[in-house]
Amino acid sequence: MRSGWRLVLVGVACLVGSGSVSGQGASSGDPGEEVPPISLNLRDVSVRTALATIADVTDLNLVASDNVTGRVTLNLEDVPWQQALALILESHGLASRRRGNVIMVAPRETMARTPAEATSLPAAPLTTERWRIKYARAAELASMLRGENGVGLLTERGRVAVDERTNSLLVQDTAERIAAVGQIIAQLDVAVRQVRIEARIVIARDSVARELGVSWGISAAEQGQSSGLNASGASSGIAENGGLAVDLGSAEAPGTRFAFGYLADDVLLDLELRALESEGRSRIISQPSVITANQRQALIKQGTEIPYQEATSSGATNVEFKEAVLSLEVTPRITPDDRIIMSLSINNDTVAQETFGGAPAIDTNQIATRVLVDDGQTVVLGGILTTREVSQLFKTPLLGDLPWLGHLFRYTENSSDKVELLVFITPRILVENLAAH
Known part of the structure; x- marks a missing residue:
């Protein structure tokens, strides 16, 4: 067997318990000379041990870097040693380089350096x-x-x-x-820009949104695709400003899904809402505001937890709670031109009339979308309608209770009151000197 550098690792005899090796060693010459095909059957051995095995059966001079780690399992029959070596190197992010009659093995990043760099570092x-x-x-x-x-x-x-x-x-x-x-x-390591998310949750008559100048819906032509926002949810595209044109008609039952729209830029929203509230046509039920960092999620949640009793396996009862809330998850991303892309997820849960096994049933309406707005522009979520039917009986005392003739002295007045839940979301970029201080 020739002299020279050859990788020798702890006890090749240890390989007897891990696998088997067969092949005929080369008598002399440089790496790459004709060597008969080899067979390897190694199970869960270290990469360094596998390299040492190839060096031993082929009589190669092979040196491995200290950074060569990992384990490998091989079952190869009559393959060239070059192919066996390449399989081990590729599967563990390694590379080889020949210097004279010695083959060096190291991670690819190390081999990517020039020999001068590898020597000087x-x-x-x-x-x-x-x-x-x-x-x-x-x-x-x-x-x-x-x-x-x-x-x-x-x-x-x-x-x-x-x-x-x-x-x-x-x-x-x-x-x-x-x-x-x-x-x-x-x-x-720089200060992240921040965004203030202002939300206004309003209950209003169904005509209020139109009077405020809300444009519902989105034009598919403006978005450059055949689908757009509808009453059942939203498309995956970004709603560009100005693309809102059409009403959100739907074959589904009215008042069961969110609708989406923009508010006209010239509307003084707070003044308009206060004026409508003073007229009894709307009511602001919540006006939360939260500050979040750029590309960080903000959560606004309002509602109630409904208690109910649940029986355990031992026969006792525990009091559990179910949430019926209106929640808004907003993740803003500031663009280089100081506009805001908002990833919105809105969920409106209400208590249904039915119960199942004592637990209250929850009606859920949800929308998830992504919109592009200007700094300070308002996005409106609506479409949740509630209709209240009222029936009142008017009659003349005594005469209205007479049989046969009583209907002449009484009458019934039926009226319906339709209200809509509107959610106004306004993002505002905070000035950077706040973060600097």
Whole structure:
């Protein structure tokens, strides 16, 4: 057997319990000379052990980097050693490089460097730097530096640690990489812009929305597709401003689904709602407001929890609760031109008349959509109609109760009152100097 560098790992005899190897070793020559096909039957052995096995049966000079890790299972019959080696390398993100009569194996990132870089990096001294992160989460930045979700920014010897208590990063690497990491942190550790979400939940007569200038529906031609928003839900596209034109007619029962629209820009919404409320034509039941960071979800919820009794397996009863709420989940995203894309999820739960096993039944209406609005523009959610039928009996005392003739002195007046639940959502971008302070 020829002399030279060859990877020797702990006890090839240990392979007897993990698999079998067959093949005829080469007598002499460089890597790549004619070597008979080999057969490998390895089960759950380390990658380094598998490489050592190939080097042993083929009489190759093979050196593996310290970063070669992982385990592998192989069952190959009469394949060229080059193919067996390539399978192991590809399945574990490794690459090989030949220097003279020696084959080196290392991770692809290491092999991507030039030989001069690979030789000089280990000799470079390491330095340690600490960054106090102001706005971002130190753990998320550390994950990015390590390359857990992609290509990392550290060298092979680089290390990063997180101090959760002070939200700090400790990075150890070469001076060149430390400088690059500092530039990246300076670009990412910035104050996130914030959005104020204002919601107004109003009960109004069905004509109020039209008087406020609400345009229901969306034009499919404006959106560039054949489908649009309808009374059953929303399309997956973005509703561009100005595309609202048509009424949301539906074959479904009226008042069972949300409708969607924009409010005209020149409407003084608060003044209009107060005026309608003073006339008894509307009532503002809630006016919540919440501030959230860009691309962070805000939740607004209003309603009640309904108690009911539920029997246990032991015969006892427990008091459980079901929610019947109006909830709004809003996730804003600020565009480069200071407009806002809002991902909206609105759910309106009401108590039904029926019960099942003592538990109250809940009627649910839900819509999930994504809209593009200007800063300060109002989106309107409506379409939940409630009709109240009222019957009143008027009669003349005594005479109205006479048999046969009583109907001449009494009459019944029937009236219906239709109201609509309207939800006005207005996003406003907060000025950046608030975040800076």
